[in-house]
Amino acid sequence: MMPELALQPLPDAEVYYSPHFFSRxxxxxxxxxxQQQVNWKQENIKLFGxxxxxxxLTAWYGDKGYTYSGLQNAPQPWLPVLLQLKERVEQVSGAQYNSVLLNLYRTGQDSMGWHADDEKELGQEPDIASVSFGIPRKFGFRHRFRKELKNVYLVLEHGSLLLMKGATQHYWQHALPKTGKAVGIRINLTFRNIKS
Known part of the structure; x- marks a missing residue:
């Protein structure tokens, strides 16, 4: 079904990765x-009050709105470039997506903390397709219940595709940690299907 994607050795999960899904x-x-076409925004979040x-920086496009980290995201209409990417990913994932969250990491100090994409709007076993462009960054997984399991890290390459399927979001959290290295821009897109 997914010839270009390698299954990752994560128990209680179904994670596939292709480091060079798109050509250079x-x-x-x-x-x-x-970088040029997306309407990027600097959102504020509440941490410890x-x-x-x-x-x-973030942007939300698609057919449906979505709330995460207390932020309500009204959808912006699909851009042709986003529809192109969505179609390519759907061909190998076997899933259909109606929305995409985009993140722009400007430096190594831009990051994403530990979390799971487990909001009820995504359904019981959400299918998340993550595409990365730009500077490769380390991406971590940690098991939510089995503390004896070590965290697992992948380097998400320029043009890579990561699929998280099945029970992955129930059992695992993921994060993009900060890095002290002087790194440039990375853009990540997570395609998802909002159920309600």
Whole structure:
């Protein structure tokens, strides 16, 4: 079903990864188009009762709105470049997506904390397709219940595709940690299907 994707050795999960799903040339072009065409925003979130800027820029496109981390995201209409990417991913994932969350990490200090994509709007076993362009960054998984399992890290390459399916979100959290290295821009898109 997914010849280009390798199943990752994570218990209680169904995670597939292809480091070079898109060619170098395609990836360079998509990175440029997304930087220029997407309506990026700097959102604020509440942490420990204090409002502060999110450590990345975000955008939400698709057919349905979505709430996460207390932020209500009204959908912006699909851009042609996003529909193109959605179609490519759907061909191998076997899933249909009606929305996409985009994150732009400007430096190594931009990050994403530990979380699971387990909001009720995503259904019992959400199918998440994650596409990355730009500087490769380390992406972590940690089991929510089995503390004896070590955290697992993958480097998400320029033009990579990561699929998280089945019970993954129930058993595992994921994160994009900060790095002290001087790194450039990375854009990540997570395609998902909002049920309600």
């Amino acid at each position: 040339e395609e990836s360079d072009n998509y990175l440029q188009e997304l 204090k409002e502060q800027p999110m450590p990345r």
